[in-house]
Amino acid sequence: MxxxxxxxxxxxxxxxxxxxxxxxxxxxxxxxxxxxxxxxxxxxxxxxxxxxxxxxxxxxxxxxxxxxxxxxxxxxxxxxxxxxxxxxxxxxxxxxxxxxxxxxxxxxxxxxxxxxxxxxxxxxxxxxxxxxxxxxxxxxxxxxxxTPSADNLPGLQSLQMDDLRELKGYKRGQLISVWDDPVKKVSPEQDLTAGELDGTIEETDADGDFEDWYATVLPEGTKIYETDDAQIMLAECEGEFVPYLKYVEG
Structure with a gap:
């Protein structure tokens, strides 16, 4: 408590x-x-x-x-x-x-x-x-x-300010936002399970705008898995799955 x-x-x-x-x-x-x-x-x-x-x-x-x-x-x-x-x-x-x-x-x-x-x-x-x-x-x-948010941010309305302060992310052809928190922090009603492997992180650099969000970068080679929710995926970090929301930069 x-x-x-x-x-x-x-x-x-x-x-x-x-x-x-x-x-x-x-x-x-x-x-x-x-x-x-x-x-x-x-x-x-x-x-x-x-x-x-x-x-x-x-x-x-x-x-x-x-x-x-x-x-x-x-x-x-x-x-x-x-x-x-x-x-x-x-x-x-x-x-x-x-x-x-x-x-x-x-x-x-x-x-x-x-x-x-x-x-x-x-x-x-x-x-x-x-x-x-x-x-x-x-x-x-x-x-x-x-109510779903605009600009491909369907789950952002479920996040609180504390989640934003702990934002982690990486860039792989598009801007990716990763929340290093339990799944329930992304959506209290979702139970996500890792599905097929979607790919791995190949590029870890982040631009200035992204760094202004106090973002850190996940290591290269981090595996990304699909889930039953097309808008939320899972990153495998140190043996644990971290949910993230993705959206296109700009």
Whole structure:
């Protein structure tokens, strides 16, 4: 279990905690008279109306941040954001969630009815925006991974940034891209088996454009095998098969 997946689980856990808190605070607060909202409890407990309002706002904020945590966790994990940035975002969102839940209800209790109404509209709009953006992103993500790319790059939509950073390749009359990763990194749904021998690498030089992709060169004599997928072949490297995608340069 790698660090990125562990961080994703933490994001989901925080989203679940905030979601449960939103339900308890908004729906069950009358059954939990000792549940405190904000630093200045006396202001929230001044009367029943203030107590109800403070809990309602705190619940809405918890629900909003539950959506934010879930969306942020999935985005960072699927898009391959680095561990350190994902962790820093986790700390930032945690601090924002705690601070807003504790301070905003008490601040609004001191405000006017107009300020409270404006705050309710703002929370509703932000919550709707986050939900809509999440749905649109998921739709785009589905289309991105299930729509063939142009220019003879049929499998490129299945690759993440980490795969591109580990790009290896060679040149044999055309530009060849090789991903030195397990087969499932090329396509999670494919099970490739080496078929007939297609040829061997005869030329190992790479042009400047190819080198800009941080590519290395496989040794001459590397055997290339066909698979049941016409667009993906296998290179035999040190006794193991490495899948690759090929496309014509230019």
């Amino acid at each position: 790698n660090g990125d997946f562990i961080l994703l689980l933490i994001y989901i856990l925080e989203a679940a905690i905030l979601g449960a808190s939103a339900f308890i605070v908004r729906s069950k607060h009358s059954e939990f008279p000792d549940f405190k909202v904000g630093y200045h409890v006396k202001e929230a407990e001044a009367d029943k109306e203030s107590w109800e309002y403070a809990n309602d706002i705190a619940g809405k904020i918890c629900a909003l941040f539950a959506m934010v945590f879930l969306t942020a966790g999935l985005f960072c994990y699927i898009m391959g954001l680095s561990f350190i940035y994902t962790f820093e975002l986790l700390l930032l969102l945690t601090a924002a969630a705690v601070g807003c839940t504790l301070c905003v209800p008490v601040y609004l209790l001191k405000g006017t009815d107009r300020q409270r109404a404006r705050a309710n509209r703002t929370l509703r709009r932000v919550r709707t925006t986050v939900l809509v953006m999440t749905v649109l992103w998921l739709i785009w993500l589905y289309a991105y991974y299930h």
